[in-house]
Amino acid sequence: MSQKIKISIGPVEVEGELKDTECAQQIQKILPVESDFQDWGDEFYFSIGLEMGLDDTARKEVAVGTIGYWPSGTALALFFGPTPASTGEKPVAASDVNVVGHFDDPERLKEAKEADRIKIEKR
Secondary structure (H helix, E strand, C coil), X not given: CCEEEEEEECCEEEEEEECCCHHHHHHXXXXXXXXXXXXXXXXXXXXXXXXXXXXCCCEEECCCCEEXXXXXXXXXXXXXXXXXXXXXXXXXXXXXXXXXXXXXXXXXXHHHXXXXXXXXXXX
């Protein structure tokens, strides 16, 4: 069953949803998470300390508003626009990510680039 979530980055809050996949279910179990984060173009990512492999949702090119799990960094990634690996407007991850969910209003994350903490919690 999918899980509604709230993502808070500095003053910005958006709603999202985690999918009903094994990887997303493991992420649900550790919520809430709060962390410092890095940005890579229009992607925020941060380690959640969860070790999972790639699954059948894995890909490099994702839609704007995608929540991905990046096994190489044991990290969650929020994609809200092009990354340094992009050749167009679509986000492209550094390496394959499991697509574990999506979030609303991805444009709003551009307002949070100066923030230093991110929090994801169940709704």
